[in-house]
Amino acid sequence: MSLDDRKLEVLRAIVQDYVETREPVGSKALVERHQLGVSPATVRNDMAVLEEEGYIRQPHTSAGRVPTDAGYRLFVDRLTRIKPLSPAERRAIERFMVGVVDLDDVVHRTVRLLAQLTRQVAVVQYPSLSRSAVRHLELVPISTTRLTLVMITDTGRVEQRLVEMPGPVAPDDVWEMRRRVNEKLAGQKLADTPVLVQKLVDETAPDRRPTMACLASVLLETLVERSEERLALAGTANLTRGGVLDFQGTLRPVLEALEEEVILLKLIGDLEPSTTRVRIGDENEIDNLRSASVVSSGYGPGATIVGGLGVLGPTRMDYPGTIATVRAVARYVGDLLAQN
Template structure:
């Protein structure tokens, strides 16, 4: 599609249909947009767009609506970035920065996306498989018991108790704590066994069983949290009039409940740095065949640790949704615990 004017006609059809929720006719296009041609010429352009599969006629009226193919061309070549206003940016930053812990951060991010887009938000918790160890603490609690505290670089905290021998004193614990933290620095949680093996080989033989036991406790605690977690917010938005799911909301709700499958789709479509858009039948999950997904990654220090997405009708405000997802991901990265 190289004809510039026909691309402008497609842009006008998409923008009007998103705004009015009604099929768009040639006369309306010439009245609302400065196309510089007659309604008859616009009708010819619309006929060419329809023949190419970019627009379709939903019923016998003269109006046309975009197809998935038309939305794809709009997103790839015609949509323009719509930066958020300064008040919107300040409100996002303030809202996220007031979070008290990781759960609060993730929950707030989901509510923000849902409110900004009027659609469904899906926010992934930072993945342990892509996380690192920030600090390992060993706290004696008396009665030959030790509290093992694992703090990840994205704010997760796991605590487990461990029985220890009578002859383990504060000095020994201090040495083990220092060695374990030094060995774990910069390593992913999935590499912790290497760190513990290094420490075990460096300490006195009588302390190696304790290092092994601490390693088993840490591994066990993290294994319990390995399942990826998603927060889904704004499902009620899907039932609003005009969302386009009146006759088929159940498949979409079921798709949102299949979190493992949904996460697989989001992971496959999303790059680390850019906002990705998957439209209608491009989605491999059947329940999303009438929806579009806008997704990006977030994380601290430029390292993507999780995904943030907005899901809505194919007739969504793509520039607005992309801007909202990008902005919230950026601010979420800034306030993510480090």
């Protein structure tokens, strides 16, 4: 059975009231608080249909109704507009992010900002190396036989490695290697670099090939072999605010899930540009998070997605506001990365 617009309005009102009051919602309260334009008897009939369809339920006898996971899903799917951020919220984002100094600073400010604005647990994935491109490679002599290799990606991520050379290397030779590696690799996606690194070795004069081969092995380690992803987490204390999450009386399963980086990456990763994903209750693949909702979005410069961010909280969350905040912060971080 498809619900008509009036019943959807009743469901929307129930969700809004329950999110705000944390109390089951009765028909009398709905009529008093919302301009539904129908009688209390009609509202009761509509609530009976919503309950029969599985969109609301009665937690105990003589109580009002609360939304089910299916009810929240229908509410989110039928959102006609996302609640716009207030001017104060937009200013808060801009103020919080002004003067960032490097990528670590961007990530840590972003995760704290998300947790503060949504009052949920916030997760931000560092820009993935596999999705990044080389911006610049620097070779810094430490001694005649030692160099520091510094790689800077287009997302601002910095990786450093020590290179032990097979013999002394003249300053002019260091300069020439720096020129050649940047000429070959700058602007290239990290995933495309292995064949280019091999070409660097093949195209080097035989007498200098051992030196370039030594540098190439460290280059490959830096560009390719770092497969682990990094995450930042903030706002775990928000789980306890006002009995936010009631997982059969304990938060332990949620806290255990939040300690697993693989789980967190599943929650916020693999998103297309300009996509916001909402997973509600049982839609979560992780058993320990079946009583939670996750709102996530990809971020990156322009149309390129380099990482994910999002928040985790109770199914009883302010979905319009949370979705708007996650989208706005993702867009702002993407603009920051594009400017750097």
